[in-house]
Amino acid sequence: MxxxxxxxxxxxxxxxxxxxxxxxxxxxxxxxxxxxxxxxxxxQGKIIGRAYVLPEPSRIVCIGGANVDRKAQCLSAIQLGTSNPVTVTQTCGGVARNIAENLGRLGHSVSLFTVVGNDQEGQWLLETTSAYVDISQTVKLDKANTGTYTAVLDEKGEMVIALADMAIYDNVTSDFIQKRWSHISSASMVLLDTNFPGEVLKTVIERCRQENIPLCVAPVSAIKVKKLPFDLNGVTWMIANQDEALALAGVEDGNVEAACEKILERGVDHVIITQGEKGIVFKNKKGEHGALPTPKIEVIDVTGAGDSFISGFLYGIHNGEPFVKSCQLGMCCSIITLQTKETVCSNLNQHLLKQTFAQYFSREV
Missing domain, CATH: 1.10.10 (Arc Repressor Mutant, subunit A)
Known part of the structure; x- marks a missing residue:
């Protein structure tokens, strides 16, 4: 300048x-x-929008999916090939959207870049999300349905199968990103999920690398992780569950340490692999590595726990916390979500997060 x-x-x-x-x-x-x-x-992203609107300081941009989530939980042991009694709930979902709302509830200024249908579901999603997130960069598409995700859970709350209708994201092109880059480039951090086509993911990664914008990638699923380009230089943090990490690394024997190494070789700075009740493992380009066990808790519903972990981790990093403590804050966010039936806990706030951290990891708030 x-x-x-x-x-x-x-x-x-x-x-x-x-x-x-x-x-x-x-x-x-x-x-x-x-x-x-x-x-x-x-x-350059120094000015955004009309009337010379200046970007908000410390804004996090979340790019990716916003869906209607439906959960059907069995009331007894699931039986295949027949009707099962269930309770059905509907919530807002989508990895990028969930992370954005979590961060908004934790007090961060956050923007969501996504697409929804010009339908009742899309309107409901935007109205609900806008209470915590800037949705000014979201686009409504006339000839597409808002994305939906339907999860079937067993009587213990564990996922049996998930069904996703995400055809709307096939309409997103790199031009969607390029036209809004001035908003993205002014961010202090970017979160990217893998709901959009591969060319869009590649564009975001390349531009974040070129402009030194910290970038966190959330793969969404073992299938969608394969849309990522081979060259992952520019990705600051890759946070994946075990299945996603093994699929990305091409490791078939379940060796998460080998998966970490292969992902690092593709250019990622830090790799975090979440393993549910087993905890997490992490490794970075500097050779630092380790593992953190998950505290023992009673799980009510696993839906949204991975998104919550990423939210808590980014909350910690964004506030200048050390890497390991940021991972612990991520675990605390997951703990809060796991103990509710909600995909995004409606009680989540900074005070509750600090209380949970004090309970499980430290007596110092």
Whole structure:
């Protein structure tokens, strides 16, 4: 950013509604010259939107899916080939959306970049999410249905099978990202799930690498993780469950240590593999590695636990906490979610997170 651009930003901060003619007069420049500087600042992400809207400091951008989640939990042991009595609930879902809402509930400024159908489900999703998340960059598509995800759980709350209708995301192209890059580039951190097509994932990873924007990737599933490009340089944190990590690494013998190494070789800075009740393992390019066990708790419902872990981890990193403590905060977020039937716990807040951390990992809040 040159001196003229710095002066323009300073004037806009004092008065965001200054016209280009007013800026030109104060700086003794032509209006066309000011327009050129404004265009440059917009491309850099220093100015966003109309009326010279300046980006919020420390904003996290979440890019990916926003779905309607339906859960059918069996009331007794599941029996195949026949009707099973269940209770059905409907909530907002989508990995990127869930993480965005969790972060919003934890007090962070967060934006969601996604697509929904121009239908009742899409409207409900946006209205519910907007209480905690900036949805100004979300697009409604007229000729597509809002994504849906249906999970069947056994009587213990463990997932038996999940059914996903995500065809809407096939409509997203790299142009969706390019047109909104000024909003993304001003973020302090980006979260990317793998619901969008491979070309879109590649674009986000490459541009984050080029502009040194910290990037966390959440693979969504063992199938969708394969949409990621082979070159993962630019990915700061890869947070995957065991199945996703093994699929990404091409490891078939269940060796998570080998999976970590192979993922690092593809360019990722830090790899975290979640293993449910077994805890997590992690490794980075510096050769640092370790494992953290999961505290013993009573599990009510596993849906959303992985998204919660990522949210808690990013909360810690964003607040300057050490890597291991950030992992512990991620576990605490999961613990809170696992003890409710909600995909995103409606009681989640910073105070509850700190209480949970004190209970399971430290007496110091």
């Amino acid at each position: 040159n001196e003229k651009e710095k002066l323009i930003l300073e004037l806009i901060r004092k008065n965001p509604f200054m016209t280009q003619n007013e800026l030109a007069k104060q700086l003794k420049l032509s209006r066309s010259a000011v327009a050129g500087y404004i265009s440059s600042l917009t491309k």
